[in-house]
Amino acid sequence: MALIFHERIGLDGRRISPFSWRIRYALAHKGLDPQVIPTRFADVERIRALSGQHFTPIIEHDGQVIHDSWSIACHLEDRFPESPTLFGGPAGRGAARLVNVWSDTVLARSLRPQIYADFIWCIDPADRAYFRSSREAQLGMTLEAYSADRDQSLPAFLEASAPLERTLSEQPFLAGEAPAYVDYVIFSVFQWARIGSPRDVLAAPATTPSLRDWRTRMIALYGGLGDRFEGYPQHRTGPDGRATEQETA
Amino acid sequence: MALIFHERIGLDGRRISPFSWRIRYALAHKGLDPQVIPTRFADVERIRALSGQHFTPIIEHDGQVIHDSWSIACHLEDRFPESPTLFGGPAGRGAARLVNVWSDTVLARSLRPQIYADFIWCIDPADRAYFRSSREAQLGMTLEAYSADRDQSLPAFLEASAPLERTLSEQPFLAGEAPAYVDYVIFSVFQWARIGSPRDVLAAPATTPSLRDWRTRMIALYGGLGDRFEGYPQHRTGPDGRATEQETA
Numbered sequence: 001m002a003l004i005f006h007e008r009i010g011l012d013g014r015r016i017s018p019f020s021w022r023i024r025y026a027l028a029h030k031g032l033d034p035q036v037i038p039t040r041f042a043d044v045e046r047i048r049a050l051s052g053q054h055f056t057p058i059i060e061h062d063g064q065v066i067h068d069s070w071s072i073a074c075h076l077e078d079r080f081p082e083s084p085t086l087f088g089g090p091a092g093r094g095a096a097r098l099v100n101v102w103s104d105t106v107l108a109r110s111l112r113p114q115i116y117a118d119f120i121w122c123i124d125p126a127d128r129a130y131f132r133s134s135r136e137a138q139l140g141m142t143l144e145a146y147s148a149d150r151d152q153s154l155p156a157f158l159e160a161s162a163p164l165e166r167t168l169s170e171q172p173f174l175a176g177e178a179p180a181y182v183d184y185v186i187f188s189v190f191q192w193a194r195i196g197s198p199r200d201v202l203a204a205p206a207t208t209p210s211l212r213d214w215r216t217r218m219i220a221l222y223g224g225l226g227d228r229f230e231g232y233p234q235h236r237t238g239p240d241g242r243a244t245e246q247e248t249a
Numbered sequence: 250m251a252l253i254f255h256e257r258i259g260l261d262g263r264r265i266s267p268f269s270w271r272i273r274y275a276l277a278h279k280g281l282d283p284q285v286i287p288t289r290f291a292d293v294e295r296i297r298a299l300s301g302q303h304f305t306p307i308i309e310h311d312g313q314v315i316h317d318s319w320s321i322a323c324h325l326e327d328r329f330p331e332s333p334t335l336f337g338g339p340a341g342r343g344a345a346r347l348v349n350v351w352s353d354t355v356l357a358r359s360l361r362p363q364i365y366a367d368f369i370w371c372i373d374p375a376d377r378a379y380f381r382s383s384r385e386a387q388l389g390m391t392l393e394a395y396s397a398d399r400d401q402s403l404p405a406f407l408e409a410s411a412p413l414e415r416t417l418s419e420q421p422f423l424a425g426e427a428p429a430y431v432d433y434v435i436f437s438v439f440q441w442a443r444i445g446s447p448r449d450v451l452a453a454p455a456t457t458p459s460l461r462d463w464r465t466r467m468i469a470l471y472g473g474l475g476d477r478f479e480g481y482p483q484h485r486t487g488p489d490g491r492a493t494e495q496e497t498a
Contacts, residue, residue: 088340094425095344102412163351176343
């Protein structure tokens with residue numbers, strides 16, 4: 001069985017993509033150990049030639065090419081039915097799709113201003129110009145302007161997270177007693193925040209105690225998978241590799 | 250097997266509670282036909298004596314008394330394992346709990362201003378004073394003031410509903426190919442809106458086409474369960490039964 005995982009990477013091999021993180025956890029959940037092809041934004045032509053679109057992650061499996069993290073998760077579930085289930089059956093898959101949509105459109109969107117100005121520094125220097133120009137065109141402002149009022153926009157993120165905190169105060173994982181794909185999707189957003197910024201969005205222990213404990217449990221899964229790669233860079237470096245400023249938090 | 254369902258009712262037996270609606274659908278899903286005890290707000294002492302708290306729905310099952318709709322759904326699932334599953338297993342139950350929490354704290358809350366000023370007219374006249382005083386104390390304003398800017402607050406409800414619309418554009422039910430408890434929970438909120446106000450919160454077909462189609466399918470389930478009871482009253486009547494105003498939409 002040939003299984004290849006095209007995974008987005010950033011500075012010095014950092015894993016910077018929430019979409020790749022949820023697939024990395026899904027692969028670990030299924031006990032699969034694919035060949036990993038680290039993929040930078042600059043590798044876009046290879047990705048396009050392979051899949052006809054420019055997003056990662058992508059899975060190649062026995063000659064099939066699957067892109068879009070949800071489609072990949074469904075493919076893994078359907079093609080590896082003997083491995084632990086990601087959804088727990090059709091009804092769980094349906095509900096997981098709703099959680100996935102909510103995560104991408106509500107939760108992750110409310111997180112972006114918390115990390116965007118920091119995030120550029122964990123991207124490979126040669127990818128930064130692309131990241132900045134594409135995101136700034138989308139936002140209609142600089143990354144720094146978008147993230148300027150982080151303290152003011154943090155409550156919106158915590159409000160979006162409130163159903164997670166409430167649910168995790170009642171059960172250890174979002175999928176119940178054991179983690180499954182809904183946990184990997186939501187964790188990938190918090191992991192994106194961990195890797196992408198030195199500021200902890202869950203810094204106030206009293207506000208989200210259950211979410212913090214769950215995040216710790218999620219990081220520890222699969223031999224500490226959440227800490228297997230480098231975290232936020234200690235020194236922000238320019239394209240020439242020269243340190244331009246120190247970590248701010 | 251003795252199974253008794255204490256179900257909230259309003260004016261002339263109308264079913265006015267989203268929490269009772271999700272249990273009514275769950276019972277139908279399980280093929281259970283309990284004895285129904287219609288329960289008004291005025292029946293609070295009976296409910297308290299039975300369950301030690303004042304909310305409906307309540308299930309009595311072989312001498313056990315279960316309150317709180319989520320606990321009831323879990324009880325039905327666990328005690329009637331041979332009937333069609335409400336969650337599709339542990340992972341589905343976990344994700345359903347998250348959807349349930351989100352529905353009660355985000356979706357239903359954003360709906361309240363759309364219906365509260367109308368809702369009082371589908372409550373039994375003798376229950377209206379209690380409903381008004383308890384809700385107005387909670388809101389810090391009259392029901393009418395709370396609902397005064399409905400057109401202005403509708404976008405917030407539609408924005409909260411956006412992940413539902415998106416998910417239902419991809420799959421026929423929130424639980425996937427067939428309805429399950431996550432559908433009943435979310436539908437109960439839209440049913441609350443249908444019963445509680447003559448204004449259709451999904452009035453603009455182009456905005457939420459998938460959500461509208463799903464609502465129609467949900468109403469039709471179990472022999473048209475969603476239309477089995479009276480809808481919003483054509484005439485609003487005062488405590489003395491005299492019509493005070495005509496339906497406004």
